[in-house]
Amino acid sequence: MAEKVSACKVQIKPIISPISGELSDRVLRKCNFCEKECEYFTNQSQIIDRLSGPKNFYCSFCLRHGFNNRSNRDVFILSFRSIYAYFYLQNYFCSTIGKKLWISEIEDYIESHKDVGLINPLFFYDDDTMLWFIDFSKVGNSKKKIPLDEILKTVVNILASFNFRENIIGMKLSDLYLKYKEGIEAFYQKRHMPKDGRILIPTLENTGAVYSKAHNIEKTKKFIFKNLCVKKN
Numbered sequence: 465m466a467e468k469v470s471a472c473k474v475q476i477k478p479i480i481s482p483i484s485g486e487l488s489d490r491v492l493r494k495c496n497f498c499e500k501e502c503e504y505f506t507n508q509s510q511i512i513d514r515l516s517g518p519k520n521f522y523c524s525f526c527l528r529h530g531f532n533n534r535s536n537r538d539v540f541i542l543s544f545r546s547i548y549a550y551f552y553l554q555n556y557f558c559s560t561i562g563k564k565l566w567i568s569e570i571e572d573y574i575e576s577h578k579d580v581g582l583i584n585p586l587f588f589y590d591d592d593t594m595l596w597f598i599d600f601s602k603v604g605n606s607k608k609k610i611p612l613d614e615i616l617k618t619v620v621n622i623l624a625s626f627n628f629r630e631n632i633i634g635m636k637l638s639d640l641y642l643k644y645k646e647g648i649e650a651f652y653q654k655r656h657m658p659k660d661g662r663i664l665i666p667t668l669e670n671t672g673a674v675y676s677k678a679h680n681i682e683k684t685k686k687f688i689f690k691n692l693c694v695k696k697n
């Protein structure tokens with residue numbers, strides 16, 4: 465039997481908006497420059513909104529380093545995320561290929577690659593996203609600039625810190641390095657961005673590294689520190 469529905473009077477009141485009309489006091493926003501997703505309390509975002517400018521949003525890291533300015537056209541973003549993802553998935557989670565690694569060892573590799581990169585003052589690193597930012601406005605052949613070779617040398621040193629010979633058997637470091645080199649040179653010469661977006665994150669595909677069929681190679685580009693979870697046996 466159908467239930468009887470009766471009408472009653474209701475009073476509708478507007479929601480008291482914390483700042484600018486958002487329906488929640490927490491908002492998730494994506495940085496216009498580095499694409500980081502950030503969660504903010506609306507009552508805390510006033511400063512960020514003012515610094516970002518109308519209809520824009522930049523994360524605190526980008527604002528702190530001035531990547532919200534027009535000069536950000538000279539900043540190139542790259543990452544080594546696919547390598548940590550490989551270490552986690554192949555050397556830890558499945559641990560069938562290469563040397564077995566513990567989570568703490570992978571964390572040590574992440575820390576040491578950071579230490580190596582930060583030796584170069586034109587390299588900036590964001591721990592949250594594991595992205596590197598290189599300021600190319602200071603790269604060149606004039607007196608106050610550093611030559612491109614110094615940028616490439618830092619990338620080689622970072623790659624060397626991962627000890628591929630033991631950890632990824634069969635991988636050719638030179639093949640992986642070439643992917644970084646080509647992307648960096650294209651940006652240096654013509655400010656060309658990587659084909660698939662603003663951020664250069666080469667995968668280990670076609671370098672001799674063996675992937676398990678279960679792993680989606682493209683997804684390894686999105687791997688970040690918080691994905692390093694202990695495996696449940």
Ligand SMILES: [Zn+2]
Pocket residue numbers: 495496497498499500522523524525526527
């Ligand atoms: Zn950002």
